[in-house]
Amino acid sequence: MAKKTIIVFSGEYDRLMAAFIIANGAAAMDDDVTMFFTFWGLSALRRTTPSGPPSKQKSGLQTAFSAMLPKSTEKAGLSKFNFGGAGRFMMKKVMKAENVMTVAELLATAREQGIKLIACTMSMDVLGISKEELIDDIEYAGVATYLGEADEANVNLFI
Amino acid sequence: MAKKTIIVFSGEYDRLMAAFIIANGAAAMDDDVTMFFTFWGLSALRRTTPSGPPSKQKSGLQTAFSAMLPKSTEKAGLSKFNFGGAGRFMMKKVMKAENVMTVAELLATAREQGIKLIACTMSMDVLGISKEELIDDIEYAGVATYLGEADEANVNLFI
Amino acid sequence: MAKKTIIVFSGEYDRLMAAFIIANGAAAMDDDVTMFFTFWGLSALRRTTPSGPPSKQKSGLQTAFSAMLPKSTEKAGLSKFNFGGAGRFMMKKVMKAENVMTVAELLATAREQGIKLIACTMSMDVLGISKEELIDDIEYAGVATYLGEADEANVNLFI
Numbered sequence: 001m002a003k004k005t006i007i008v009f010s011g012e013y014d015r016l017m018a019a020f021i022i023a024n025g026a027a028a029m030d031d032d033v034t035m036f037f038t039f040w041g042l043s044a045l046r047r048t049t050p051s052g053p054p055s056k057q058k059s060g061l062q063t064a065f066s067a068m069l070p071k072s073t074e075k076a077g078l079s080k081f082n083f084g085g086a087g088r089f090m091m092k093k094v095m096k097a098e099n100v101m102t103v104a105e106l107l108a109t110a111r112e113q114g115i116k117l118i119a120c121t122m123s124m125d126v127l128g129i130s131k132e133e134l135i136d137d138i139e140y141a142g143v144a145t146y147l148g149e150a151d152e153a154n155v156n157l158f159i
Numbered sequence: 160m161a162k163k164t165i166i167v168f169s170g171e172y173d174r175l176m177a178a179f180i181i182a183n184g185a186a187a188m189d190d191d192v193t194m195f196f197t198f199w200g201l202s203a204l205r206r207t208t209p210s211g212p213p214s215k216q217k218s219g220l221q222t223a224f225s226a227m228l229p230k231s232t233e234k235a236g237l238s239k240f241n242f243g244g245a246g247r248f249m250m251k252k253v254m255k256a257e258n259v260m261t262v263a264e265l266l267a268t269a270r271e272q273g274i275k276l277i278a279c280t281m282s283m284d285v286l287g288i289s290k291e292e293l294i295d296d297i298e299y300a301g302v303a304t305y306l307g308e309a310d311e312a313n314v315n316l317f318i
Numbered sequence: 319m320a321k322k323t324i325i326v327f328s329g330e331y332d333r334l335m336a337a338f339i340i341a342n343g344a345a346a347m348d349d350d351v352t353m354f355f356t357f358w359g360l361s362a363l364r365r366t367t368p369s370g371p372p373s374k375q376k377s378g379l380q381t382a383f384s385a386m387l388p389k390s391t392e393k394a395g396l397s398k399f400n401f402g403g404a405g406r407f408m409m410k411k412v413m414k415a416e417n418v419m420t421v422a423e424l425l426a427t428a429r430e431q432g433i434k435l436i437a438c439t440m441s442m443d444v445l446g447i448s449k450e451e452l453i454d455d456i457e458y459a460g461v462a463t464y465l466g467e468a469d470e471a472n473v474n475l476f477i
Contacts (some may be wrong), residue, residue: 002310007475009336011398014198018168018317021281025302039332040398061412065399080170080199081224091285094220098284122339125416126409143343150473151320155309157166157317158336158475161469173357177327177476180440184461239329239358240383250444253379257443314468316325316476 003032003153007146010159011040011070012079013088013103019159020106026155027113034149035110036141038120041159042127043069043076044107045119045134054130062128069127073103111137118145162191162312166305169318170199170229171238172247172262178318179265185314186272193308194269195300197279200318201286202228202235203266204278204293213289221287228286232262270296277304321350321471325464328477329358329388330397331406331421337477338424344473345431352467353428354459356438359477360445361387361394362425363437363452372448380446387445391421429455436463 004026008019019041023033037045048071058066070076074092081087092102101109110117117138124130124140131140139145150156163185167178178194186192196204207230217225229235233251240246251261260268269276276297283289283299290299298304309315322344326337337353345351355363366389376384388394392410399405410420419427428435435456442448442458449458457463468474 007336007340009333009477015168018166018197021302022166022306026306029303029306031306038336059412059415061408061415065408065412090220090224094218094224094285094287097218097220098281100281100285122418126412126418128412143339144347147340147344147347147349147473153473155306155312155315156473156475157315158477159168159317174327177325177356180461181325181465185465188462188465190465249379249383253377253383253444253446256377256379259440259444314465314471314474316474318327318476 001030001032002155003034003149004155005034005036005146005150005153007158008035008037008041008044009039010079011043011076013073013076013091014078015159016044016073016076016103017106020103020110022157023115024106024109024113027110027115034116034118036118036120036146038123039127040069042119042123042129044073044103045117045138046072047133047135048072050132052132054132056130058128058130066128066133073107076103160189160191161314162193162308163314164193164195164305164309164312166317167194167196167200167203168198169238170202170235172232172235172250173237174318175203175232175235175262176265179262179269181316182274183265183268183272186269186274193275193277195277195279195305197282198286199228201278201282201288203232203262204276204297205231206292206294207231209291210295211291213291215289217287217289225287225292232266235262319348319350320473321352321467322473323352323354323464323468323471325476326353326355326359326362327357328397329361329394331391331394331409332396333477334362334391334394334421335424338421338428340475341433342424342427342431345428345433352434352436354436354438354464356441357445358387360437360441360447362391362421363435363456364390365451365453366390368450369454370450372450374448376446376448384446384451391425394421
């Protein structure tokens with residue numbers, strides 16, 4: 001049993017798929033896995049409806065920024081050939097036919113397998129995302145925590 | 160002698176160059192190198208003309224997706240400043256003047272040096288790419304194989 | 319004390335932030351850190367005004383390419399939601415309010431902390447960037463040097 005860490009910087013559907021497939025694969029092989037969600041990757045941890053009013057007042061700019069992020073990973077675009085969502089729609093159709101899991105399903109599996117999901121607090125500040133907008137049972141931390149985890153891991157990826 | 164793995168997720172010309180230059184550099188230093196091509200990175204392994212009819216019938220959506228992928232790495236765009244191919248054209252001109260290898264030449268060198276090239280089978284399903292469309296003498300595998308290789312390596316990159 | 323390496327391939331403001339925050343965090347924890355700037359990442363090392371005439375004559379294509387690169391990291395766009403610079407402007411406003419350092423400040427900190435900054439000479443040739451256009455006190459090297467550093471490190475990222 002070894003440890004793996006993945007920094008999830010990107011919020012695109014295909015990159016989130018890659019991140020979760022690697023993470024779930026490692027967890028299935030009994031690895032200890034930590035995913036550190038930062039910048040656009042934070043959108044993977046968004047909940048559909050906030051759990052309550054934001055604990056911190058957003059500035060106008062933060063409101064604008066967080067409004068641009070997809071409300072759900074299932075609405076995230078592809079990094080290529082997205083065509084205003086048509087590419088993602090097509091890819092998801094094929095995935096269903098080929099029995100490939102969606103990002104929402106991959107996230108659920110990651111949680112079932114006990115993968116540690118960490119939201120980067122500095123990115124939350126910059127993008128104006130409050131804890132109430134993110135799913136439950138995740139951790140909140142900064143770069144020092146990530147580095148501590150990475151020091152113990154034998155595979156560390158930035159996606 | 161150590162081992163290196165590179166996940167080649169991106170299909171852009173500049174990112175493919177970076178991936179192959181690192182891989183070839185490591186192989187030249189007697190490292191054991193594995194490149195795992197997934198999603199758009201699979202386009203680096205496409206052959207100009209298929210070796211035969213596809214072994215698996217493509218759905219309409221898979222046909223559309225695979226039609227969007229560049230037919231050859233030498234037609235892949237840059238991740239920045241591509242301008243409909245003008246950026247790549249310019250970069251290749253300068254590369255020639257500076258004696259920098261093209262991606263096609265880098266791939267040939269990778270094969271000569273015995274770098275292990277693996278095509279991700281799940282991505283092939285999602286993007287509708289059949290074995291007949293990819294070059295010979297590569298391996299086909301999934302995330303478990305990648306993780307096994309990465310566990311033995313001291314440098315693992317995601318490009 | 320361990321060693322970390324980061325290949326900085328991307329020149330976007332948000333990715334440069336991520337690279338420097340990880341690097342500075344590791345250096346603050348007494349790690350030995352090497353950042354290898356290649357392709358678009360080289361723009362992070364540009365000086366505002368050249369230190370002198372270029373030591374090497376640029377071809378027309380090289381001039382065109384280097385003219386497209388941002389003259390300063392503070393002018394680099396975001397990888398998402400840039401909107402012709404409006405996204406970066408907004409993000410920098412929020413960063414100031416939240417006391418998050420700009421890329422220019424992060425670079426200054428990296429230098430103070432003794433992080434080794436290496437410019438990739440092959441990329442400089444391809445993009446037509448001369449030493450006179452880059453900041454002082456950096457090193458110039460190629461992929462073999464990077465691989466030597468990575469072999470000694472326990473965390474190696476490609477950003």
